[in-house]
Amino acid sequence: MRMRPLTRADRAQLAMILEVSAYPKPGNVDRCHDYETTRLEHFLASAILARPALEAAERSEGGPGALIHQAVECTSGHRGGNTHFGAFILLIPLLMGGDIPGATRVVGSTTVDDAVEFYRAFGKTEVRVIQGHELDVHDPSSIMEIRSRGMTLYDLMLFSAPRDMVAREWINGFEMTRRGADLIHAAGSGQQAVVEAFLGL
């Protein structure tokens, strides 16, 4: 039977469920390993619940900051803490831009409003933040500081890139994302392809 055409949102959701199910991924949640409070089911539910934000990103309805914020709000209905915040930071520009060159254009055109929305989103996650950070996401004055410095979301990622491999993707043209995709293709796209890519990165 002919397959229905997949949307970008479908592909993003398939990537999220295949990634988390792939086993073994030492140190990560996978089909056979949970964290104490974040389980496989939380990741799977998060992939389902993210749908409206992924669809909005595919239609470029709003900037990357607001769309990441929407994705965080969509997926806050489970009690497993942070599941896909890092994934959304990468997936939203990819959904908007359609591919890595497109995503690179999207992140290069972010605004101060994107930075503010991103900070609001970050404050709603349970991602651990290094104490005493100059721009603390739980400190409302950080948003004033971002505005007064005129920092875009790209500037924020540039600022975080030395310590954060997700932020680094925004700066270096999604280098590890590209390498991961190449490793999956090289592994033949079978059941073990995600694991081989994970171990090879």
Added chain:
Amino acid sequence: MRMRPLTRADRAQLAMILEVSAYPKPGNVDRCHDYETTRLEHFLASAILARPALEAAERSEGGPGALIHQAVECTSGHRGGNTHFGAFILLIPLLMGGDIPGATRVVGSTTVDDAVEFYRAFGKTEVRVIQGHELDVHDPSSIMEIRSRGMTLYDLMLFSAPRDMVAREWINGFEMTRRGADLIHAAGSGQQAVVEAFLGL
């Protein structure tokens, strides 16, 4: 953070992923067991891919037969054979009707066209059919036979009910579906609730 309102399609997808992940479910695919050619990933992908048909059912766009057919077509993109055909036969009326009394009204109002669409859907699945069955889904004359007898989809289910526990649900007011939901609630909706319901049915 406040959870976004869940649609019926969201709830159906969450049910599908939580059901298949729940472990242990002796004899079924679960988090730790695959069939030889149908794996956990096929069920998870099927839950994602079904989305357009589930949304259409929530809006009652079309009859139950056409919507089951759409769900089968949506989910035909993986190579794991049949994953959710039985689930769709139950979920589509529930999505259309909103609850069990509503679903019971939906199945009671099916038409001959619903029966024909259902047969077309059935022929596209890899569900095993008993050989020599009077209305073989792979025999085009079955559809003529359905039309000449004026059989509705409800009539077809009535015909199959003695041998098929999914068809039986249509006839008896979703008795086992109700019992499953009650068992899940009684088990407290935690991680083991699906397993307890499965074993208790």
